[in-house]
Amino acid sequence: MSQIILENISKSYGPLLAAQDISFEVSKGEIFGLIGPDGAGKTTLFRILATLLLADSGTARICGLDCVKEYRQIRKIIGYMPGRFSLYQDLTVEENLEFFAAVFGSSIKANYDLIAPIYVQIEPFKNRRAGALSGGMKQKLALCCALIHKPEVLFLDEPGTGVDPVSRQEFWEMLASLRAHGITMLVSTPNMDEAELCDRVALLQKGKIMAIDTPKGITSGFKSPLLAVRSVDMYQLIKDLRDMEGVADCYAFGEYAHLKFRESTTLSLTLTNEILAFLNAKNHQNIEIKPVQATIEDCFIEFIKH
Amino acid sequence: MSIISTEKLTRSFGAFTAVNAITFDVKEGEIFGFLGANGAGKTTALKMLTGLLAPTSGKAMVAGYDVWREPEQVKRRIGYMSQRFSLYEDLTIRENIRLFGGIYGLRLADIKTKTARLLEKLALEADADKLVGALPLGWKQKLAFSVALLHEPRIVFLDEPTSGVDPLTRRQFWELIYEAAHIGVTLMVTTHFMEEAEYCGRVSMMVDGRIEALDTPRNLKTQYDAKNMDEVFRKIARG
Incomplete structure (x- = not known):
């Protein structure tokens, strides 16, 4: 059975449509990602599901409970880690954890097993005030506080923002281990590369869902032939390639430019040689061309453009 | 060099x-x-x-x-641009450009010319007198970067x-x-x-x-x- 069910949820703030007819379901133990930039509507959905905001229309249910009528029961079974650090900065690590356990009528002892793998990393600092922790440690504490009452469903709003790649990876490893406890997780991120760490994702833009699928399912929907190209002068390279016959799109992609052809085009050595000749004629140096698999980011760009 | x-x-x-x-x-x-x-x-x-x-x-x-x-x-x-702080949200686009131009000691005539050029390049002419706070994030960033380049650092x-x-x-x-x-x-x-x-x-x-x-x-x-x-x-x- 689905632990989270959204049906036609809409919410606007004045003229701004923050969520437009959003529907999806998340099953037990699944890590479901809401992937989209700032302003896509990710936080609005979290606030509706966490019973902190009323939708204009549509229904949302968590573990069979209605987010409007049964909000009291829902609050007992969810954990919510908001995007902004929202623990008590002037309480110590241990005091924060004790406080959140007490609010839910529990204790650190009762659910220690669940948080132990995370908490041991910050336990050496348990007498330090939360405000004095580093970004990565703040997050681990916030996660512990969101887990201390053993929730069925965990909401994580942009846990990767403001922390370095080491802490970010550790954080995702922790989420993966929580899956073993059967906890259902809804996690948001503006970083396309984090999408691959989710079981399924919804790509969001301006309050609308552009696609819902497994990360593999989304990338396999990208039908246009794609090449990665680089030369010494990337600025000029992108400009030049956009003028080439048969090119559907060209954009910077890390140290390469991604060159997208129309769907009818087939990748071949002839095509590569044509591009090479085209670029040589424009005096590009150290040219490199290789076929490349589309990433979630390529798909996202394609969805926005259409 | x-x-x-x-x-x-x-x-x-x-x-x-x-x-x-x-x-x-x-x-x-x-x-x-x-x-x-x-x-x-x-x-x-x-x-x-x-x-x-x-x-x-x-x-x-x-x-x-x-x-x-x-x-x-x-x-x-030098110029500086950060996601957290770059432009004043409660000033208009034009006012922000004038403020930063002034801080870097550009003459008013220069600021005027540069403002026109910047607005044209970003295709923001029609929005010049709108508050920066009302712009989408992506536009704010493009504008902030252009403003950081204003004094030709x-x-x-x-x-x-x-x-x-x-x-x-x-x-x-x-x-x-x-x-x-x-x-x-x-x-x-x-x-x-x-x-x-x-x-x-x-x-x-x-x-x-x-x-x-x-x-x-x-x-x-x-x-x-x-x-x-x-x-x-x-x-x-x-x-």
């Missing part, structure tokens, strides 16, 4: 050495990524390079001036310039960065997002106050046998 050149640049706070004898050069027109974990010393190093904090020892030349002896000369020749410091924007807007932003580098402006980018690091010509990685690695993203990936910069970062930072 080097636009930034440091020699054993060091800064201590009491017994703690935040930046420990870093020596590196940034070439004119280069897009240089300045990376490091939380607490590695990036912010302290940047404060010294922008003339906001005096070094404890060592030396740094930025745009031809010594950051310790001539910090005011340095400040005049030789180097612009960018702090996590594109985090939070959609992939298409990020591309448009990086094209502005490439364009600036193309005309010889140096870009120094600090970021936690290795996606942004991949766009840089060369990157440095700070660990515990020292520069642990410095090379092109491509060479670093080969050297650390990593498939992307995220993996390079983790391998270096975890030691």
